[in-house]
Amino acid sequence: MGNFIFKRSLQSVLSLALLIILVFFLARFTGSPADLYLPLDATEEMRDQFNQRFGFDDPVYVQFFRFLGGLLQFDLGESIQYSKPAVEVVLQAFPTTLMLAAITMPIVIAVAIVTGSLAAFRPGGLFDRIASLISLIGASTPNFWVAIVGVIVFAVWLRVLPTSGTGTPWHWVLPVAVLCLRPTGVLVQVVRSSMITALSSAYVKTARAKGVRARAIVFVHALRNALLPVITVASDQAAGIVNGAVIVETVFGFPGIGKLMIDSVLLRDFAVIQAAVLVTALAVFIINIVVDITYALVDPRIRHS
Amino acid sequence: MPDTRLLKVQNLSIQFPTRKGIVHAVNDVSWTVDRGETLAILGESGSGKSVSASAVMNLVDTPPAVISSGQILFRGQDLLKASAEDRRLVNGKSISMIFQDPLAALNPVYPIGWQIAETMRVHGIDADTARRRAIDLLGRVGISDPERRARDYPHQFSGGQRQRIMIASAIALQPDLLIADEPTSALDVTVQAQVLDLMKELQRDSGMGMVIITHDLGVVEKVADKVVVMQGGRIVEAGPVAKVLSQPSHPYTQRLLDAVPGRHGFSVNEAAEAGPTPLLEVRNVSKVYFGRPKLFSSAPQPQVKAVDDASFKLSRGATLGIVGESGSGKSTLARMLLGLDTPTAGSIDFDGKDLLKLSAAETFKVRRRVQFVFQDPTASLNPRMTIQQIVSEPWAIHAGVLPRQQWRERVAELLEKVGLLPDHAERYPHQFSGGQRQRIAIARSLALQPELIVCDEAVSALDVSIQAQIIDLLKELRRDMGLSYIFIAHDLALVRDFATSVIVMYQGKIVEQGPTEQVYGKPQHDYTRRLLAASEVQPGALAA
Numbered sequence: 001m002g003n004f005i006f007k008r009s010l011q012s013v014l015s016l017a018l019l020i021i022l023v024f025f026l027a028r029f030t031g032s033p034a035d036l037y038l039p040l041d042a043t044e045e046m047r048d049q050f051n052q053r054f055g056f057d058d059p060v061y062v063q064f065f066r067f068l069g070g071l072l073q074f075d076l077g078e079s080i081q082y083s084k085p086a087v088e089v090v091l092q093a094f095p096t097t098l099m100l101a102a103i104t105m106p107i108v109i110a111v112a113i114v115t116g117s118l119a120a121f122r123p124g125g126l127f128d129r130i131a132s133l134i135s136l137i138g139a140s141t142p143n144f145w146v147a148i149v150g151v152i153v154f155a156v157w158l159r160v161l162p163t164s165g166t167g168t169p170w171h172w173v174l175p176v177a178v179l180c181l182r183p184t185g186v187l188v189q190v191v192r193s194s195m196i197t198a199l200s201s202a203y204v205k206t207a208r209a210k211g212v213r214a215r216a217i218v219f220v221h222a223l224r225n226a227l228l229p230v231i232t233v234a235s236d237q238a239a240g241i242v243n244g245a246v247i248v249e250t251v252f253g254f255p256g257i258g259k260l261m262i263d264s265v266l267l268r269d270f271a272v273i274q275a276a277v278l279v280t281a282l283a284v285f286i287i288n289i290v291v292d293i294t295y296a297l298v299d300p301r302i303r304h305s
Numbered sequence: 306m307p308d309t310r311l312l313k314v315q316n317l318s319i320q321f322p323t324r325k326g327i328v329h330a331v332n333d334v335s336w337t338v339d340r341g342e343t344l345a346i347l348g349e350s351g352s353g354k355s356v357s358a359s360a361v362m363n364l365v366d367t368p369p370a371v372i373s374s375g376q377i378l379f380r381g382q383d384l385l386k387a388s389a390e391d392r393r394l395v396n397g398k399s400i401s402m403i404f405q406d407p408l409a410a411l412n413p414v415y416p417i418g419w420q421i422a423e424t425m426r427v428h429g430i431d432a433d434t435a436r437r438r439a440i441d442l443l444g445r446v447g448i449s450d451p452e453r454r455a456r457d458y459p460h461q462f463s464g465g466q467r468q469r470i471m472i473a474s475a476i477a478l479q480p481d482l483l484i485a486d487e488p489t490s491a492l493d494v495t496v497q498a499q500v501l502d503l504m505k506e507l508q509r510d511s512g513m514g515m516v517i518i519t520h521d522l523g524v525v526e527k528v529a530d531k532v533v534v535m536q537g538g539r540i541v542e543a544g545p546v547a548k549v550l551s552q553p554s555h556p557y558t559q560r561l562l563d564a565v566p567g568r569h570g571f572s573v574n575e576a577a578e579a580g581p582t583p584l585l586e587v588r589n590v591s592k593v594y595f596g597r598p599k600l601f602s603s604a605p606q607p608q609v610k611a612v613d614d615a616s617f618k619l620s621r622g623a624t625l626g627i628v629g630e631s632g633s634g635k636s637t638l639a640r641m642l643l644g645l646d647t648p649t650a651g652s653i654d655f656d657g658k659d660l661l662k663l664s665a666a667e668t669f670k671v672r673r674r675v676q677f678v679f680q681d682p683t684a685s686l687n688p689r690m691t692i693q694q695i696v697s698e699p700w701a702i703h704a705g706v707l708p709r710q711q712w713r714e715r716v717a718e719l720l721e722k723v724g725l726l727p728d729h730a731e732r733y734p735h736q737f738s739g740g741q742r743q744r745i746a747i748a749r750s751l752a753l754q755p756e757l758i759v760c761d762e763a764v765s766a767l768d769v770s771i772q773a774q775i776i777d778l779l780k781e782l783r784r785d786m787g788l789s790y791i792f793i794a795h796d797l798a799l800v801r802d803f804a805t806s807v808i809v810m811y812q813g814k815i816v817e818q819g820p821t822e823q824v825y826g827k828p829q830h831d832y833t834r835r836l837l838a839a840s841e842v843q844p845g846a847l848a849a
Contacts, residue, residue: 203409
């Protein structure tokens with residue numbers, strides 16, 4: 001296992017390096033930040049002063065090596081828009097996004113497993129047909145539309161929930177609900193088809209011949225065998241939220257990493273973009289390691305190979 | 306008056322509605338089994354032999370199936386009228402069942418000790434006692450070091466051990482009846498005998514009744530007291546084993562008995578000609594598979610010798626049988642002969658030319674002369690191609706062999722040659738039975754007029770009576786076209802009927818080779834003797 005994690009880390013460091021190089025240079029192709037931050041009638045002198053302060057007057061490759069040097073000391077440069085270290089800005093926004101993911105994913109997984117398993121128990125039955133229809137609608141409805149309709153219905157008409165912000169637990173209800181919708185729809189389908197395969201297997205027949213109760217057959221015998229594809233898809237969805245639930249964060253005014261990244265891209269705040277990419281990539285890397293360990297825990301054949 | 310028989314299935318009829326109409330899987334079937342007695346239900350695939358036994362275990366789901374009539378009386382109580390919960394309490398406790406493929410039938414993600422103990426836990430035995438008894442049971446069925454192995458998972462055991470584990474789980478609560486659905490079909494022949502012996506021994510100790518569902522007459526002979534023969538959902542013959550097998554009254558039973566291989570004379574080398582150069586000469590061929598070396602480890606790279614120093618010759622018109630159990634290297638050898646795998650060492654001469662030293666263009670030409678028929682005709686025929694496209698594909702690959710205008714005519718000829726009809730050419734593989742599909746595969750292999758056909762378990766997936774038909778076809782082609790065969794099989798009786806000479810493989814090595822009569826009549830190697838004893842190929846064993 002240690003060997004495996006070491007190899008995985010090595011691969012991740014390589015892809016991370018590639019990602020950082022790409023982001024660094026692509027961001028600089030978009031133009032100079034000076035155009036955005038200084039008044040239209042700024043003098044050449046002011047521009048030089050601005051560029052000098054943030055190091056934009058040096059050739060790009062010099063900027064890159066300076067960035068690498070900083071990286072080794074965990075210094076990712078200074079944010080132009082906030083006049084603070086970029087790392088600080090990112091680490092302020094990230095907990096909100098992590099919190100969104102940490103609340104959303106357990107709900108998604110629990111609902112999908114129960115619904116998908118029950119649907120798979122009698123494929124083509126009434127429950128299956130209703131569950132399939134609803135999950136299909138959930139999986140295919142655009143987030144921004146649901147978010148806006150949700151605000152209109154619950155915040156504007158019924159006045160039971162706030163429209164935006166993060167102050168109280170009530171502020172989290174709508175964003176989490178909207179964020180759950182699509183992943184749940186997709187995951188129900190994954191659980192269902194994986195469970196149908198597991199329930200028609202020979203070991204389930206053995207369990208029935210042993211006199212095992214129906215509930216234990218579904219949730220003990222079949223479910224654990226059906227989990228691998230579910231874990232794969234769920235981790236992908238978790239990574240998607242950790243990378244920034246851009247639409248939900250924007251609609252509900254959540255100060256998360258997705259909103260921060262979009263704002264930083266629009267304002268050419270290079271240091272913040274780089275820091276955000278690094279931090280989210282690191283989080284995705286950790287998710288992947290956790291997933292690999294979960295695979296091994298769930299399936300002994302993976303553990304022994 | 307209540308019936309005192311252990312289990313009595315009476316006038317049972319079960320239908321499955323399908324797209325093509327209602328299938329009468331079981332039609333007015335009756336059988337009984339008592340304590341200490343063993344009933345065999347014998348039949349080929351699709352005969353409905355498993356369905357009535359599955360109905361006893363409530364494994365036939367209604368819907369979609371319909372149980373239209375009959376009773377299943379267990380100690381006088383009709384199980385079909387009992388509640389689902391009552392039937393669950395019978396399953397595993399009073400009646401238990403084991404299945405064909407123990408790897409699939411054991412849950413891959415739980416330790417085997419846990420799975421055996423589960424049978425006891427669901428019927429009210431506390432977890433601690435159940436775990437201790439599971440370990441005892443593992444020892445009882447012959448798993449060594451049961452305490453430690455109880456924590457292992459199914460994939461860590463061999464096929465025979467897995468079936469022993471299934472048996473341990475089935476007998477955990479000392480059931481009155483054990484139903485075994487093809488319990489040994491997925492196992493190697495020496496292991497089959499051991500598992501059957503174990504079942505008989507457990508039966509002697511506990512006095513339980515047994516129902517064995519099988520397609521294998523050898524199994525019936527070995528373990529059963531009485532037998533019912535099923536065909537097309539009906540029982541065509543029933544009675545004591547000795548009587549049914551020696552004086553079959555129904556024509557189907559007679560045909561079945563006739564089709565059993567290994568009970569006739571040895572195959573005659575009708576067309577073999579001992580020319581100066583053999584058609585095929587294999588010299589000191591080995592195949593070693595290397596495992597992945599460990600990172601930062603000085604341990605030598607792990608390696609497996611799949612084939613170890615194999616040498617043999619095959620003359621024109623001869624048929625060489627290669628027998629061995631799973632993992633003996635026989636399929637790897639076949640793959641190397643077909644050029645699907647490259648030997649690590651040695652040489653393969655075909656018609657005097659070393660196949661391994663040929664240029665790509667020359668290899669392509671030789672390919673034409675060596676064709677193949679694989680085990681599973683369903684998997685080896687592309688489901689989206691018509692039979693016309695499948696059989697003519699070799700001509701598309703080897704351009705210039707046959708002009709396109711003649712393809713249709715030639716396909717029709719080939720189909721007739723293998724016993725199919727010319728207008729079958731427009732159909733798709735799924736419209737044919739297993740035996741017919743294998744005929745199509747043979748027609749395809751004949752398209753390029755090869756000199757050698759390599760058959761890897763070519764009839765193993767087929768029913769006995771179909772097996773006999775295909776072997777007859779292969780013999781006919783051998784006679785008419787002077788074909789040579791390499792015939793790989795785990796079934797010794799089949800090889801005995803068909804091959805002119807035999808190679809016995811064991812753990813990658815050829816342990817014995819010679820003319821069929823000699824190898825089967827006077828086996829030299831200990832392993833050959835064990836194989837023959839386990840498969841009980843004795844000339845005239847049944848004729849008496």
